[in-house]
Amino acid sequence: MKENIEDESFEDECENGQRETDSRDVFAERVHSNQHQLTAELRHQYDFIVCGSGSSGSVVARRLAENPDVSVLLLEAGGTDDVPSVIAANQWPMNLGTDRDWSFQGQPNPHVNGRSLPFSMGRVLGGGSSINVMVWARGHKHDWDLFAAEANDPAWSYESVLKLYRCLEDWHGAPDPMYRGTGGPVFVQPAPDPNPLAPATVEAARSVGIPTFENPNGRMMEAAKGAAISDVRVCNGKRESIFRSYVFPYMDRPNLTVLTQALVTRLTFQGKRVTGVEIAYRDAIYQIGVAVEVVLSLGAIHTPKVLMQSGIGDEAELRRWGIPLVQHLPGVGQNFQDHVAFDCVWEYQDAIAPRNNLSEAIFFSTSQSGLDNPDLFVCQAEVPKSSAENAARFGLPAAGWTLFGAVAQPKSRGCLRLTGANPSDPILIDANTLSEPDDLKAAIACVELCRDVGNSAPLRPFVRREVMPGNLTGAELERFIRDAATSFWHETCTAKMGRDSMSVVDSNLRVYGIDNLRIADGSILPRITTGNTMAPCVIIGERAAEILQLEHQLQTSLQTTSAA
Ligand SMILES: Cc1cc2nc3c(=O)[nH]c(=O)nc-3n(C[C@H](O)[C@H](O)[C@H](O)COP(=O)(O)OP(=O)(O)OC[C@H]3O[C@@H](n4cnc5c(N)ncnc54)[C@H](O)[C@@H]3O)c2cc1C
Numbered sequence: 225m226k227e228n229i230e231d232e233s234f235e236d237e238c239e240n241g242q243r244e245t246d247s248r249d250v251f252a253e254r255v256h257s258n259q260h261q262l263t264a265e266l267r268h269q270y271d272f273i274v275c276g277s278g279s280s281g282s283v284v285a286r287r288l289a290e291n292p293d294v295s296v297l298l299l300e301a302g303g304t305d306d307v308p309s310v311i312a313a314n315q316w317p318m319n320l321g322t323d324r325d326w327s328f329q330g331q332p333n334p335h336v337n338g339r340s341l342p343f344s345m346g347r348v349l350g351g352g353s354s355i356n357v358m359v360w361a362r363g364h365k366h367d368w369d370l371f372a373a374e375a376n377d378p379a380w381s382y383e384s385v386l387k388l389y390r391c392l393e394d395w396h397g398a399p400d401p402m403y404r405g406t407g408g409p410v411f412v413q414p415a416p417d418p419n420p421l422a423p424a425t426v427e428a429a430r431s432v433g434i435p436t437f438e439n440p441n442g443r444m445m446e447a448a449k450g451a452a453i454s455d456v457r458v459c460n461g462k463r464e465s466i467f468r469s470y471v472f473p474y475m476d477r478p479n480l481t482v483l484t485q486a487l488v489t490r491l492t493f494q495g496k497r498v499t500g501v502e503i504a505y506r507d508a509i510y511q512i513g514v515a516v517e518v519v520l521s522l523g524a525i526h527t528p529k530v531l532m533q534s535g536i537g538d539e540a541e542l543r544r545w546g547i548p549l550v551q552h553l554p555g556v557g558q559n560f561q562d563h564v565a566f567d568c569v570w571e572y573q574d575a576i577a578p579r580n581n582l583s584e585a586i587f588f589s590t591s592q593s594g595l596d597n598p599d600l601f602v603c604q605a606e607v608p609k610s611s612a613e614n615a616a617r618f619g620l621p622a623a624g625w626t627l628f629g630a631v632a633q634p635k636s637r638g639c640l641r642l643t644g645a646n647p648s649d650p651i652l653i654d655a656n657t658l659s660e661p662d663d664l665k666a667a668i669a670c671v672e673l674c675r676d677v678g679n680s681a682p683l684r685p686f687v688r689r690e691v692m693p694g695n696l697t698g699a700e701l702e703r704f705i706r707d708a709a710t711s712f713w714h715e716t717c718t719a720k721m722g723r724d725s726m727s728v729v730d731s732n733l734r735v736y737g738i739d740n741l742r743i744a745d746g747s748i749l750p751r752i753t754t755g756n757t758m759a760p761c762v763i764i765g766e767r768a769a770e771i772l773q774l775e776h777q778l779q780t781s782l783q784t785t786s787a788a
Pocket of ligand 1: 275351521530759
């Protein structure tokens with residue numbers, strides 16, 4: 225009898241599962257035919273044009289489209305995200321270097337032993353959120369309070385942003401109502417059934433004096449140090465991108481057009497008022513008008529590029545390329561920041577297959593005593609990885625794991641420069657990584673921390689040997705660090721929000737001196753956040769939408785949720 229019941233419920237489950245798949249297929253078909261029609265009959269003008277469908281742009285487009293009376297055009301240079309390596313969480317590395325990656329390359333940099341660091345960014349529906357490692361990290365209390373002070377606007381403070389996070393999250397971990405929300409569009413959970421290496425890493429961090437937390441995004445983001453199992457945007461082994469969470473569910477509606485393979489080349493103006501955008505689409509150039517506003521969400525490398533090629537930037541620099549000046553804003557493309565990171569590698573005692581997103585534990589710490597917020601953070605990786613230089617010097621084991629440690633608050637600043645006036649002229653990235661001596665000091669502390677944790681007792685059962693760096697000191701350790709230095713793929717801060725002469729947007733994300741133009745993406749951060757940058761970009765998208773809704777009196781469900 226029991227067996228029969230189990231069989232029946234199994235059949236029910238199968239039927240339910242089949243019904244869910246069927247209804248998903250029906251919805252996907254409706255999306256396909258709606259978008260086919262909308263993109264075949266592009267209008268001359270939309271109420272809002274959102275440029276870039278990444279972690280911020282997807283949020284802005286969705287929130288605006290929630291009002292059925294508002295027409296929204298979402299432009300994306302990349303193509304479909306319906307690709308196995310985007311969908312399967314454990315295949316994320318397969319996207320690097322493909323046509324879903326802009327594959328930017330930095331200038332040769334003497335501070336990283338003359339190397340040109342690669343800077344990946346997503347070029348696909350969902351942008352970074354479709355090719356990234358899916359770690360959800362909100363940023364520290366200290367970050368948001370600094371942004372509120374820089375912008376002189378409490379709406380950016382930790383207290384305000386915490387409310388937003390609670391509204392937008394759909395938290396599937398242990399209830400934590402003070403900090404975590406449920407029912408929002410962003411599914412997030414602690415890495416389920418993690419590789420045993422992950423809890424051992426958390427325990428190892430505790431063994432060297434880092435307190436452990438129930439999750440990394442609640443109280444831990446108010447502390448100077450902390451370790452936890454990572455929060456991930458993975459459900460049943462599949463990626464939950466910001467595009468899929470926000471935009472896709474609205475793509476069967478008549479007021480949201482999503483145009484892929486459409487490269488935004490320039491803004492169009494009447495005087496200092498933006499009238500629309502120019503795009504390269506199917507081997508032709510088109511101009512599309514905007515009735516209300518254009519939002520640039522092209523990410524921290526292409527947002528400044530398009531601004532400069534449209535005549536918004538440093539006057540002398542634009543003159544050099546013969547670009548007519550629309551607005552002198554010397555901060556465009558300056559203040560480039562990223563987390564510089566270093567791979568420390570151990571060989572497995574007995575190999576354990578990676579799970580989820582291959583990175584399921586995270587810890588934050590300080591490089592010196594007395595700091596009240598973290599300036600180092602480390603993500604564990606369940607595979608061995610390193611720069612080509614260090615792989616050649618130390619060798620990479622067939623089976624191993626990595627502590628990927630980063631300087632959370634680097635002092636080095638880079639810049640972006642045009643190489644010509646044409647949209648096809650590539651942008652030059654002078655990242656200037658490790659140029660500030662304090663960053664090298666923090667890097668040394670970071671590698672020492674990784675070694676202390678990696679060689680501690682709780683991780684010993686997972687270690688045959690430490691592969692790199694080993695017990696290096698002085699010039700040899702410095703060489704290792706400069707050879708190891710790599711991007712954490714957190715390119716940000718190149719059109720910063722603030723009030724000084726180098727600021728590009730005000731606290732309402734409006735570009736100084738220009739009408740009808742906002743920026744909503746990682747470029748507006750005044751300073752890089754402590755930890756991974758996708759979640760802060762979602763907040764930037766939500767803030768931009770909130771501002772536009774208020775200014776143009778639109779209604780949205782997030783406001784309804786917050787009010788409730
Ligand atoms: C490999 C990798 C791993 C990462 N891992 C994590 C992680 O685990 N957790 C985390 O929090 N963060 C991670 N990040 C960082 C995070 O994904 C980014 O910080 C975030 O996506 C940035 O959001 P954004 O909106 O500023 O830009 P993006 O998400 O980069 O979106 C910009 C969009 O604009 C499009 N675009 C650019 N130029 C044009 C143009 N001219 N015309 C039309 N469209 C254009 C791009 O194709 C892209 O879709 C990772 C990033 C990478 C690349």
